[in-house]
Amino acid sequence: MKILVSDPLADEGLEILKAEHDVDVNTGLSEDELVSIIPGYDALVIRSGTKVTEKIINAADRLKIVGRAGVGVDNIDVPAATRKGIIVANTPEGNTISAAEHTIAMMLALSRNVAQANASLKAGKWERKLFTGSEVRGKVLGTIGLGRVGIGVVKRAQGLEMKIIAYDPFIPKQRAKELGIELVDLETVLKKSDYITVHTPLTDETRGMVSDSQFEMMKPGVRIINCARGGVIDEDALVRAVNKNQIAGAALDVFVNEPPTGSQLLDLDRVIVTPHLGASTAEAQVAVAVDVADQVLS
Incomplete structure (x- = not known):
């Protein structure tokens, strides 16, 4: 499986993903940049920074799952993902x-x-x-x-x-x-x-x-x-x-x-x-990273 991680993710989660899969970490991408590279990936792992729009989803020919390290999925066009058969998973307990x-x-x-x-x-x-x-x-x-x-x-x-x-x-x-x-x-x-x-x-x-x-x-x-x-x-x-x-x-x-x-x-x-610090503890960062890795690979 080829996985794109487009937001910062704790090392503990990355290690799980990289153990058996090809993982690229590429953060700070614009919508157009994501559109251009997403066709090459089977899974996308994000936090709150990446906005997964319908345009990105429509370009995702291989994508099977979007894993959100966190609770809210309002930065993902869930209806568009559903129409394309793409699973949207989050980590509601980690933070x-x-x-x-x-x-x-x-x-x-x-x-x-x-x-x-x-x-x-x-x-x-x-x-x-x-x-x-x-x-x-x-x-x-x-x-x-x-x-x-x-x-x-x-x-x-x-x-x-x-x-x-x-x-x-x-x-x-x-x-x-x-x-x-x-x-x-x-x-x-x-x-x-x-x-x-x-x-x-x-x-x-x-x-x-x-x-x-x-x-x-x-x-x-x-x-x-x-x-x-x-x-x-x-x-x-x-x-x-x-x-x-x-x-x-x-x-x-x-x-x-x-x-x-x-x-x-x-x-x-x-x-x-405060600048969206609700999940910003060392413990929560590790927990959501591990949880989202498990979700993507399950």
């Missing part, structure tokens, strides 16, 4: 812990003004009173989406003695009960939560699901975190909500455009941003 921990870190950073206080002190100021924070113990965490990462966040938040409510139309009530989660509708999550965290894929149904009308439902002082997919939260609406003091703050690890060059979100002191 679960990493993404869940990053979500909790972002929530705590919001509640204690960590980023703002750090910037202030490094600027030579000593502003203890300005950065009075809020404890999370006893607060309501509203989770939108209860997949692997969402559940991972819930378990860690329960350890912080938070009350959990969640919206997920696909999880059985009995499963939610076993996890100690009160399953409610989306409106209830928006109205009752002190913190809201988003854990849904980006689809036509979830794109912009948190927008102006949803922000208007939220209680004063709410803080919102998105470590899932850019676009689930309407970024323009978020800017308006922060500027109108409808919410206390936001923490974002994902954006509609990455990097979010020129985004107004970068100018807001009450918005904490």
